[in-house]
Amino acid sequence: MGCLEKLEAEVEINSPASKLHQTFHARPYHMCNASPNKLQSCKLLEGEWGKVGSVLLWNFVHDGKTCVSKELIEAIDEENNLVTFKVLEGDILKDHKSFKITMQGIPKGKEKSVVHWTLEYEKKHDKLIPNSYESSVMQLCVDVAKDLGAHLVKMESNQEALLSSVAA
Structure with a gap:
């Protein structure tokens, strides 16, 4: 049996963590509006939006190819703005026994x-280039x-402009 591996990264964005978290766990379909060249669609197959x-079902573009991923919302931590998705089916599992994001x-x-x-x-089997797929x-x-951070900032400025025009 293979071993569990982990890859981590951080990026700073100009949007509050709570807004970002709200989008990721409760309205992930909005991410397709923010990043349409990367995320083509997000559909709810079972349960309710934003519920463990x-x-x-995601349709996305990875390395120039259209891919799919069926994912379970495994954990939501409102206090720490955290959400975990477990991949159940799809392109990512072609070379992996398990995959969580x-x-x-x-x-x-x-x-x-x-x-x-x-x-x-x-991983299902060792690759010659360690973590190249996972890195991408x-x-x-x-x-x-x-993309989502920039989109949230743009939406906020559009709302502010609308409110100031209504107030005028």
């Missing part, structure tokens, strides 16, 4: 946060977080 035990939004001041990503996985999945996660 719910199952989502954890995102945690860590507050950094009032309007910024650090997104901490953790990938935990067990991690880069996809980091890029999506950056």
Whole structure:
């Protein structure tokens, strides 16, 4: 039996950790609006949006190829802005026995946060290039977080502009 491996990365974004967490766990379909070239769709297959035990189906682009991933929301920690997805089926499991993706939004001041990503996985077989596939999945996660951060800032500024025009 293979061993469980872990890969971690962090990226700073200009959006509060609570907003980021709310999007990732309760409205993940909004991430497709923020990063349409990377995330094509997110559908709820079982359960309710934002609830542990719910199952989502993602269509995404990885290394130029359209991929799918059926994922279980395994854990949500509101206090620590953390959500964990366990991959149940899909392209990621072609070379892995198991694969989990954890995102945690860590507050950094009032309007910024650090997104901490953790990938935990067990490979089906050893590869010549260690962690190359996992590193590219991690880069996809980091890029999506950056896109989402920029999208949330843009949405907030659009709301502020709308409110000031209504008040005028």
